Amino acid sequence: MHAKELSISIKREAKNGKFQVATTIIFSLSITFLVLVLGMIIHDHFRKFVLYEDLYFSHLNAFPPFYSSSVTSQRQCMQQCKCSNGVNELKEWISPRDLRHSMNDEELLWRASMVQRIIEYPFNRTPKIAFMFLTRGRLFMEPLWEMFFRGHEGFFSIYLHISPEYVYKPSKSSVFYNHQIPSKPVQWGRATMIDAERRLLANALLDFSNERFVLLSETCIPIFNFTTIYSYLVNSNKSFLSTFDDPRPIGRGRYNKRMWPTISISDWRKGSQWFEANRKLAIAIVSDVTYYPVFRNHCVPPCYMDEHYLPTLVTKVCPNLTSNRTITWTDWSGDGSHPTMFMRKDVTEGFIDKIRNGFSCTYNGEMSSICFLFARKFHPSTLQPLLRIAPKLFGFKA
Numbered sequence: 001m002h003a004k005e006l007s008i009s010i011k012r013e014a015k016n017g018k019f020q021v022a023t024t025i026i027f028s029l030s031i032t033f034l035v036l037v038l039g040m041i042i043h044d045h046f047r048k049f050v051l052y053e054d055l056y057f058s059h060l061n062a063f064p065p066f067y068s069s070s071v072t073s074q075r076q077c078m079q080q081c082k083c084s085n086g087v088n089e090l091k092e093w094i095s096p097r098d099l100r101h102s103m104n105d106e107e108l109l110w111r112a113s114m115v116q117r118i119i120e121y122p123f124n125r126t127p128k129i130a131f132m133f134l135t136r137g138r139l140f141m142e143p144l145w146e147m148f149f150r151g152h153e154g155f156f157s158i159y160l161h162i163s164p165e166y167v168y169k170p171s172k173s174s175v176f177y178n179h180q181i182p183s184k185p186v187q188w189g190r191a192t193m194i195d196a197e198r199r200l201l202a203n204a205l206l207d208f209s210n211e212r213f214v215l216l217s218e219t220c221i222p223i224f225n226f227t228t229i230y231s232y233l234v235n236s237n238k239s240f241l242s243t244f245d246d247p248r249p250i251g252r253g254r255y256n257k258r259m260w261p262t263i264s265i266s267d268w269r270k271g272s273q274w275f276e277a278n279r280k281l282a283i284a285i286v287s288d289v290t291y292y293p294v295f296r297n298h299c300v301p302p303c304y305m306d307e308h309y310l311p312t313l314v315t316k317v318c319p320n321l322t323s324n325r326t327i328t329w330t331d332w333s334g335d336g337s338h339p340t341m342f343m344r345k346d347v348t349e350g351f352i353d354k355i356r357n358g359f360s361c362t363y364n365g366e367m368s369s370i371c372f373l374f375a376r377k378f379h380p381s382t383l384q385p386l387l388r389i390a391p392k393l394f395g396f397k398a
C-alpha cells in the first residue's frame with residue numbers, strides 16, 4: 001500500500017514539474033514576440049521619418065542626398081530628374097544615339113513602322129542619307145569610305161550589319177566605329193538575308209532625320225563624291241529599286257504556284273538586291289506582313305528571295321514610289337550566275353568614267369547621263385588603285 005501511495009505522489013509531482021516548464025516556455029515566447037512587434041513598429045516609424053527627410057531635402061537641392069542609403073528615395077529622385085529633362089527625351093526619341101538595343105526583330109519592325117501624323121517636324125530637320133552596309137566580314141574599302149564621308153558629318157548615318165560568325169571591330173577613329181546594329185547569321189539568297197535588310201532598314205528608320213536608305217555591301221564603292229550623291233538622292237522624287245518582269249526560267253520560272261492567291265504570276269518580279277529607298281518606301285518594306293511569310297515559305301533556292309521579294313512587294317503595294325532602276329552598277333556581261341569581280345588591274349580612270357557617264361536614263365522625268373552612284377564588285381586588291389584615283393573619282397582638286 002505504502003509503495004503504491006508513494007508512486008502516485010511521485011507521478012503527481014512530475015506532472016506539476018512538467019506544467020511549470022511549459023508555463024515558463026510560453027511566457028518567454030510571448031515576451032520575445034512582444035519585443036519583435038515593438039521593434040518592427042519602431043523601425044517602421046524610423047524609416048518613414050528618414051524617407052520624409054529625403055524628400056524634403058530633394059526639394060531643396062536638385063541632387064539626391066549622398067548620405068542616404070535608402071533605395072526607394074533614390075528611385076523617386078531619378079524619376080524626378082527624368083521629368084525635368086523632357087527635351088532630351090524627344091532628342092533620344094527622334095534620333096537614338098546608341099544603336100545598341102535589346103528589341104527582337106518583331107518588336108523592332110513594329111516600332112519602325114510608326115509614322116507621325118503631323119507632317120511638320122517640331123525641330124530643324126536636315127534630311128540624312130542612311131548608308132546601310134550588309135557585310136560578311138571586314139569592310140575592306142574602309143579607307144575609301146572614310147575619304148568619301150570626311151567633312152559631311154550631319155548629312156549621313158551609317159548602319160553596319162555583320163553576320164555574328166565574322167569578327168570585325170572598326171577602330172575607334174573609324175567612321176564605322178559604334179555603328180554596328182544587333183545582327184544575326186545571314187545565308188545568301190535565303191530569308192535570313194531579307195531579315196538582315198529589314199533589320200537594317202528598321203534600325204535606320206528609328207532616326208527620323210534619315211530620308212534616303214541605301215543598301216551596300218563590302219564590295220561596293222561610291223563613284224561620285226558625297227555632295228553629288230547627296231543631292232542626287234535627296235532631290236529625287238522616286239526611289240531606286242529595280243523591278244522587271246523576266247519571262248525566262250530564271251525569272252517567271254522561279255514562281256511557285258503555292259503563292260497563289262496572295263501572289264499571282266503576273267505580280268512576279270525580279271530585280272537587283274542593291275536598292276535605294278525613300279522613307280515612305282522603307283516604311284512600306286518593314287511593315288509588310290502579307291507577302292513576307294509567303295515568300296519565306298515558298299521562295300527557296302533556286303528561287304533567290306533577295307532577287308524577287310522586294311521587286312514583287314513594291315510592284316504590289318507602291319509601284320509609283322520607284323523608278324524601277326538601281327543606282328548600283330554591276331557587270332552581268334560575263335556568263336554564269338555571278339557578276340564580274342573586278343581586280344587590281346581592272347581599275348583605271350577610264351573604267352570608272354565609263355560607269356559614271358556611259359549610260360542614259362530618266363531622272364525626275366528628264367534624261368540624265370548620271371545613272372549609277374555606286375558600283376560593285378570590287379576585290380580587296382582594288383583598294384590601292386582606287387585610293388590613287390580618288391581625287392579624280394571624288395572630284396577633289398588633286
Ligand SMILES: *[C@@H]1O[C@H](CO)[C@@H](O)[C@H](O)[C@H]1NC(C)=O
Nearest residue numbers: 237238317318319320321322
Ligand atoms: C500612282 O499611279 C497611279 C496610276 O497608276 C496614279 O493614279 C496616282 O496618282 C499615282 N500616285 C502618285 C503619288 O504619284
Ligand SMILES: *[C@@H]1O[C@H](CO)[C@@H](O)[C@H](O)[C@H]1NC(C)=O
Nearest residue numbers: 238243315319320322323324
Ligand atoms: C515601274 O514599274 C511598275 C510596274 O512594274 C509601273 O507601274 C510603274 O509605273 C513603273 N515606274 C516607272 C517610274 O516607270
Ligand SMILES: *[C@@H]1O[C@H](CO)[C@@H](O)[C@H](O)[C@H]1NC(C)=O
Nearest residue numbers: 235236237238363364365366
Ligand atoms: C517628279 O517626277 C516627275 C516625273 O515622274 C517630274 O515630272 C517632276 O518634275 C518631278 N518633280 C520634282 C519636284 O522634281
Ligand SMILES: *[C@@H]1O[C@H](CO)[C@@H](O)[C@H](O)[C@H]1NC(C)=O
Nearest residue numbers: 224225227228394395396397
Ligand atoms: C564633286 O564632284 C562634282 C563632279 O561630279 C564636282 O563638280 C564638285 O566640285 C565635287 N565637289 C567637291 C566638294 O569636291
